[in-house]
Amino acid sequence: xQKITQTQPGMFVQEKEAVTLDCTYDTSDQxxxxxxxxxxxxxxxxxxxxxxxxxxxNATEGRYSLNFQKARKSANLVISASQLGDSAMYxxxxxxxxYNQGGKLIFGQGTELSxxx
Amino acid sequence: xxxxxxxxxxxxxxxxxxxFLECVQDMDHxxxxxxxxxxxxxxxxxxxxxxxxxxxxxxxxxxxxxSREKKERFSLILESASTNQTSMYLCASRPEQGGQPQHFGxxxxxxxx
Numbered sequence: 001x002q003k004i005t006q007t008q009p010g011m012f013v014q015e016k017e018a019v020t021l022d023c024t025y026d027t028s029d030q031x032x033x034x035x036x037x038x039x040x041x042x043x044x045x046x047x048x049x050x051x052x053x054x055x056x057x058n059a060t061e062g063r064y065s066l067n068f069q070k071a072r073k074s075a076n077l078v079i080s081a082s083q084l085g086d087s088a089m090y091x092x093x094x095x096x097x098x099y100n101q102g103g104k105l106i107f108g109q110g111t112e113l114s115x116x117x
Numbered sequence: 118x119x120x121x122x123x124x125x126x127x128x129x130x131x132x133x134x135x136x137f138l139e140c141v142q143d144m145d146h147x148x149x150x151x152x153x154x155x156x157x158x159x160x161x162x163x164x165x166x167x168x169x170x171x172x173x174x175x176x177x178x179x180x181x182x183x184s185r186e187k188k189e190r191f192s193l194i195l196e197s198a199s200t201n202q203t204s205m206y207l208c209a210s211r212p213e214q215g216g217q218p219q220h221f222g223x224x225x226x227x228x229x230x
């Protein structure tokens with residue numbers, strides 16, 4: 001069975017510093033995708049970054065980068081130069097093959113990030 | 118930009134009522150999903166649809182049904198609302214091509230009294 005584990009329920013970071021949010025996953029599939037979403041207190045889920053299981057390079061999107069270590073089954077999100085607006089819940093998610101319920105997303109329990117001024 | 122619109126941000130209903138949650142996407146995506154989000158449990162898939170009139174159960178379909186009569190619209194129906202269905206409901210859509218993210222609506226916070 002597929003599973004996503006986020007071991008940090010809450011984290012604090014000083015404004016302008018970098019922060020790493022941990023994510024480990026478990027799957028027996030060879031083809032899968034890993035996603036990070038941000039959920040502010042207002043509730044919407046905002047897509048941040050994607051990494052495919054066959055991608056050799058780590059994904060980057062602006063201040064976000066994904067540290068993908070396939071052998072360790074980890075997909076940590078790194079946010080550089082934290083801003084106050086980064087305070088939110090962050091979810092790691094995995095999508096399996098199409099035949100598995102339409103390629104549904106399996107989510108971790110989330111990490112609540114608080115950025116301090 | 119992809120736009121997924123949920124009809125209500127906040128909704129209060131009474132037990133036993135039939136409740137409709139509507140979701141519309143504007144990007145001609147084949148796949149649409151309904152999740153519920155509860156503290157400590159994360160997001161769980163209720164139902165999904167991969168085409169008009171096609172639907173499949175997710176992990177927690179009990180007490181829910183769905184309707185997809187048009188490609189852009191995916192409705193979640195609580196047949197007879199109960200207090201344990203008080204939750205945050207999130208709709209998402211994505212295209213068929215691999216590697217594409219699911220795009221979410223703003224969510225509906227539903228309270229059943």
